[in-house]
Amino acid sequence: SQTIHQWPATLVQPVGSPLSLECTVEGTSNPNLYWYRQAAGRGLQLLFYSVGIGQISSEVPQNLSASRPQDRQFILSSKKLLLSDSGFYLCAWSTSGANEQYFGPGTRLTVT
């Protein structure tokens, strides 16, 4: 069966510090991968998606970036965090060509 991991689970970072969140998927090959942000009491905002290694599409221009160095690894990064970057970050995967997405446990980021 497929499993998706995210780490760290929680993170507290000062404004201006760098960020690296990691997501890995097990049990499937060539998945589509997604990064979402969920602000308190709000819906999910798609940040990035990837259909293959090195292929990243950005939905929302901002100070975040994403990379996919391996087939089942997706990384969300920032060089300098802003207060507005606080939120719950979710990684998801889907089978290529399928619509259902499966989410990881999330990373709660607080920027102070």
Next chain:
Amino acid sequence: QKEVEQDPGPLSVPEGAIVSLNCTYSNSAFQYFMWYRQYSRKGPELLMYTYSSGNKEDGRFTAQVDKSSKYISLFIRDSQPSDSATYLCAMHVGSWGKLQFGAGTQVVVTP
């Protein structure tokens, strides 16, 4: 106007009651409809996935899609305190593109 509208609640029901949740949408091109359950501080979990109009049942859960009214529903029968969570609807046009999510409805089932 948002593409997907969902009442944020909270919706409070006694244990054993039927929970009725719904979403409305504006894009008639949506063909695939999903319901996710999200417990506090956890990632969303896919509950139901339907295509086109009609009903789909899975245990205590029933999903309905009315494309003519641009309206989808999720019913939870014999609700349990463990059903207390936020329920998110999501929909897709069927070709490559992003899921459109509702903001989620918080459900509280009281013993």
